[in-house]
Amino acid sequence: MRVVLVEDLYLLREGLTHLLTAHGFDVVAAVQTGPELLDAVHEHRPDLAIVDVRLPPTFTDEGLQAAHEARRRIPGLPVLVLSQHVEQLYARELLADGTGAIGYLLKDRVFNAAQFVDALRRVAEGGTAMDPEVISKLVAGNAHQEPLGTLTAREREVLELMAEGCSNAAVAHRLHLSEGAVSKHIAGVFGKLGLPTSHDTNRRVLAVLAYLNSAGLD
Amino acid sequence: MGKGHVRAPLRGLVLFGLGLGAVPMLAAVVLGVLCGIQSLAEGYRTPLNRYRALVGRWCAVDIPVPYQPPPPPPEPEHDGLYRHKNRLYETPRKPSHERRWAWLARDPATPRDLLWMIAGPLVGSVTALLPPALVAAGAALVWLRPGHPALTVPVAAATVLAGFGSGPSLLHLHGRFTRQLLAPAADSGVRRALVRIGRGGRATWRLALTAGVAFAELTAALVHLLAMFPLLLWTWPTVLSAGRQLTSWRRRQIQEWTGIRIDHPYPPAPALPPPRPGGTYRIGRTLHRSPESALRSLRLRGHVKDPATWRDLLWLLLDPPVAVLLAAVPVVLTAYCFFGLVWSWAWASLLQLFVAFDTFDRWPLLPDDTPVLAEHPAAFAPLIGLAGTLAGCLLAPPLLRLHGLWSRLLLGPTRSALLGRRVDRLTETRTEAQETLSAELRRIERDLHDGAQAQWVAMGMSLGAIEALIARDPDAARTLVRTAQESAARALVELRHLIRGINPPVLAERGLADAVRSLALDSPLSVTLRTDLPGRPERPVEAAAYFAVSELLTNVSKHTEAARVRIDVTHRAQRLRIDVTDSGPGGADPSRGSGLRGVQRRLATFDGTLAVTSPPGGPTTVTLEIPCVLSS
Structure with a gap:
């Protein structure tokens, strides 16, 4: 799997490159700025772009802007945004086009290499990987509204994991439940939220994210 | 002829009877006010609301209840006492009583109710009584038959019909x-004109008072x-402080x-x-x-040097002629025209019916040069x-207003007094800003020391232990690696929290608008x-501004049951303005809560202000204003 990486800190750039190479990824370009990312993406057409939010020269949200621009130029380009902090606002912007193949994770998640690599593969295959912290904020922000408030505690856990981008099997594994029980909970959640059920994980995740994204905005 | 026509005279009769209830109502209100019995003065509202509903139903008009919501019961202060204005009470009885009086007195519906009580039985009852009166007159004609039946019967029938x-x-x-009197006051041209004339009348009265007080000023x-004078100089400080009062x-x-706002020109008392x-x-x-x-001597020196003392004296000397000149025309004109031509004309006309002599001519005991009504063309006197x-x-x-502007010229602070005050204010806010800053630095140092630093020490110790164990006991080493990783993760979480408190990431990356949006989310x-x-x-x-909004949002979710909040962020006339309005029950006390005071202190460094408006019944609006320019 071919990856383009943009990260301005040398230590982190090298660390990520090592980690990715060790897990069988092919890092075709590791650059430092937004424009370089756009060039690299244009040149290599990678399976995944990994983008840091803060980049030189202004150290504001240049990476995020570059990610949006890259996806405008190459629709459906899988992008994983990495940051020292996660914000609902940015998550909502990344999810706004509703097409998937998007990820938004804290840099800390690199610590758990297995889960991190799993998230990378999911995004590259058109799925999503949202940081648990941002998902819990999204759900908490909507918790006072009608349908979400009626979910049971277990259903909420399932909803949050699903929104992170997990498949049925991954949810079952994380909650120590059988896959059958998970399917039952998912059916309950979709019923209560009034969403159409689907057997395709990606489509289901996108439906849940679109739901969370639309609610709570005035 | 429908059911409505048959019922109308009967209903008119009932409404007339009920309308007479205004007399005992008025008596109760007067008695209640005179004796200070609040329930008696307020008690008329329940029957009057019933009357409103009945008139609304029977006369096919909509008469909404105009009263403002009653004040909430008083809440105890932190020391368990109840406050009303600047006094504390042990029980809520007295404050609640005072609040209800104020509520009753300030409600614009109250004077309209009273007007209805006076005018209703005289004016309104005519329309209510006319239909039953006509029917009764017709019936009486049939019954009495005063003239020829051929004439009486049709006339009677026509009257009844x-x-x-x-x-x-x-x-x-x-x-x-x-509805005109008992529904909430509606805005109309006539009403606006009446309000304007009323305001003019009040201004005339105030001008007269100004001229009157001017004599006290002269004294x-x-x-x-x-x-x-040297001999009396010892009285000067006393006289001066009385003059300043x-x-x-x-x-x-x-x-x-x-x-017209006139700030105090006096410098603060010397230390x-x-x-x-x-000694x-x-x-x-x-x-x-x-x-x-x-201290006395110090003050005296200060007063002598203070230009405000001499400007005050100049004003006290000059205001009497100025005030009298300004007040003369409108006060004399209004007083003579109203009392001399309208009021006395009304009384003279009324008395004319009862007394033998010509009330329009000179009255006995009046001096010869008094202008009298008879000198004016009789019909025009009230019009003039x-x-x-x-x-x-x-x-x-x-x-x-002109008098106010003139007074500001001498009573207001001079430019140098304003500058002096500004320097004092800057010194004060600078000290506060420095204190806030150093407190903030201490907090950051403490958080780093207790948080991330401690986690890193733990991580280092784990790594040392791993080095020792890795050959001997790989399983234990693996467990320690996990512990070290957890320490690193926890340290990162703590650093993130700390950074959010110092320089929130969205604020740094996107600016105020998106940072507030992020707070809202x-x-x-x-x-x-x-x-x-x-x-x-x-x-x-x-x-x-960001931390102020953050604090206000926390306040709202902590202290009121408001579920909805509106935030407006605008920049007009070189001022950043943020309004935070919540849907809570209102009645918030801005002096309470150290959070608001902290926000106020923070804003003061930038000459920013914080204002709270929170009428009972809500909504509560907190307005922040900071003078600043925008850069793109």
Whole structure:
């Protein structure tokens, strides 16, 4: 799997490159700025772009802007945004086009290499990987509204994991439940939220994210 | 002829009877006010609301209840006592009583109710009573047959029919009259004109008072000059402070009457210097034994040097002629035209019916040169009077304002006094800013010390242990690697929290508008946000505004049960303005809560202000304003 990486800190750039190479990824370009990312993406057409939010020269949200621009130029380009902090606002912007193949994770998640690599593969295959912290904020922000408030505690856990981008099997594994029980909970959640059920994980995740994204905005 | 026509005279009769209830209502209100019995003064509202509903139903008009919601019961302060104005009470009885009186007195519906009680039985009852009166008259004609039956019967029938026929429309008329007084006041041209004339009348009265008080000012000025004679100089401080009380009172009054704000020009009271070795205090070249006499001398010197003292004196001397000149025309015009031509004409006309002599001519005991009504063309006297009154009333407000402007010229602070005050204020806010800053640095240091630093020490120790174990006991080493990883993760989480408190990431990356949007998204409340910022304020202002909004949102979710909040962020006339409005029950006390005071202190560094409006019943609006320019 071919990856383009943009990260301005040398230590982190090298660390990520090592980690990715060790897990069988092919890092075709590791650059430092937004424009370089756009060039690299244009040149290599990678399976995944990994983008840091803060980049030189202004150290504001240049990476995020570059990610949006890259996806405008190459629709459906899988992008994983990495940051020292996660914000609902940015998550909502990344999810706004509703097409998937998007990820938004804290840099800390690199610590758990297995889960991190799993998230990378999911995004590259058109799925999503949202940081648990941002998902819990999204759900908490909507918790006072009608349908979400009626979910049971277990259903909420399932909803949050699903929104992170997990498949049925991954949810079952994380909650120590059988896959059958998970399917039952998912059916309950979709019923209560009034969403159409689907057997395709990606489509289901996108439906849940679109739901969370639309609610709570005035 | 429908059911309505048949019922109308009967209903008119009932409404007339109920309308007479206004007399006992008025008596109860008067008695309640005189004896201070609140329930008696307020008690009329329940039956009057029933009457409103009945008139609304029967006369086909809509009469909404106009009353403001009653005040909430008083809440105890933190010391368990109940506050009303500047007094504390052990039980909530007295404060609640006072609040309800104020509520009753300030409600604009109350004077309208009273007007209805006076006018209703006289005016409204005519329309209510006419239909039944016509029917009764017709019936009486049939019964008595005063003339020829061939004439009487048709006339009687016509009268009865007129009674029934006009019933519904007269009842509707009655309803409209009642609505005029008992429904909430509606805005109309006539009402606006009346309000304007009323304001003019009030301004005339105030001008007259201004001219009256001017004599007290003249006396004060003369006493002041007298006190400056060497022999009487010891009275000067007392006279001066009395004079300042007078001018301060006038400043307040002028602001209340005209809205022209006149700030105090006086510098703050001087502080006593430290005592000399002998225990004496040196003021100038004089040594004082007691601190009291030193302070007195210090104050006297301050007063002599203070230009405000001499400007006050000048104003006290000059205001009497100015005030009298300004007040003369409208006051004399209004007084003569209203009392001399309208009021006395009305009484003279009324008395004419009962007494033998010509009341329009000179009355006995009146001096010869008094102008009398008979000298005016009789029919025009009240018209001339009304026109003159109107002219006087319209002339008064601008003249009152002119008096305010003139007073500000001398009573307001001079430029150097303003600058001095500004320096004091800057010194104060600078000290506060430094204190806030160093407190903030201490907090950051402590958080780093107890948080991330400790986690890293733990991580280092784990790594050391791993090095020792890795060959001997790989399983234990693996467990320790996990522990070290967890320490690293926890340290990162703590650093993130810390950074959020120092320089929130979204604020740094996107600016105020998006940072507030992010706050709104993270808040458990349902927040509506409107931002209109064409650029970014300076970074420190931005941060102060951001933390202020954050604090306000926390306050709302902590202290009120408001579920909805609206935030407006705008920049107009070189000022950043943020309004935070919640849907809570209102009645918030801005003096309570150290959070608001902290916000106020933070904003003061930037000359920013914080204002809270929270009427009972809500909504509560907190408005922040910070002067600043935007950069793109």
